[in-house]
Amino acid sequence: MTFDALNTDLLSAPKIDWDFLLDAPLRILIIIVIAIVLNMVMRYFIRRFSTAVAKGTVGSQKAAENGKFSATVMESQRTGIDPATIRERRAQRAKTVGRMLSSVATILISAVAVLMILDQLNFNIAPILASAGVVGVALAFGAQELVRDYLSGFFMVIEDQYGIGDTVDLGEAVGEVEDFGLRKTAIRDLTGTLWHVRNGEIMRVGNLSQGWARAVLEIPVNYSTSMDTYREITETVTAEMAKDSQVASAMLEVPEIAGVQSLSAEYRVIRTMIKTKPNLQWMVERAFRAELTNEFDRRGITIPIIQETVLRTLPRETDSTDSTTSSNSEDEPRPTYTTRQTTDNGPSPLPSDDEIRSTTDESGTDAADGES
Structure with a gap:
């Protein structure tokens, strides 16, 4: 191919529209780059916020371990909980908050970028905007319970109201938290x-x-x-309980005798409280x-019981004989319960069925005679 032929081919080729490439495609590329950069910036600030939620345990673990007056060490000294457990729980809480905020930020930035493209x-x-407005109104009415669940879960995580492994009382449900999410909480009660x-x-x-718990006895x-x-x-x-390493490590303070809680005719109730580790x-x-029962036995002290008096009346043997005789002979007069109660010197016997019937019949007859 000669030079003249190549020049002719280049001149006859269609011209590239550089104005189009510098118009829409360049703008779309700029929108994508800005969305990516904005997402990265938002994630950076979210990580900073998660670190603040975790109170310095995320990203500064060495300072938390070596700091003499760090929040983790001070809380460990106050509650008696292992610092590693405190750091793990705070890190888990920060991770949950950061994951939720990162997802929300990514979704919002991506939606705006797609609309601009x-x-x-x-x-x-x-x-699309009109449909989004209608969908938003529908969600505002239909999914408001779902939004409330997520917002409540978000603030529960930030405020550290409870976590997995805690024993909580939520009103109807009382038990150990097995799963904790932003929408719902799973609790296992004592019955399983x-x-x-x-x-x-x-x-x-x-x-x-x-933090800590208290055993109230x-x-x-x-x-x-x-x-x-x-x-x-x-x-x-207390000295006997200290011999058990497991029980001794669970107690944060020695038992405290609050005093007499209530009085009765048989005993007085003394309230004793012991500060312990959680759960x-x-x-x-x-x-x-x-141990208290064993010590009472060694000292010969008995647990007081409530004095009760039970009064019972039992039918005598003659009652069954009288009831049989009265059922066999209809001509003989049948004694009433009132007559027996007056003549008997022993415990008041229970009236038989025949005596109850005879008393009812006599009262009914007398009432009829009086009316006539």
């Missing part, structure tokens, strides 16, 4: 029933295992045992009661 391609996005509770329906939360003590003796018994029981108050209660 369609507008650059000369698509009429007015119907798994309750699924929507976060939007939770009006109050009673966390029985957050109501001990009935007879009046022959003085308060000084009970304090001495409590000290002995371990029931184990400490059982151990204290077991």
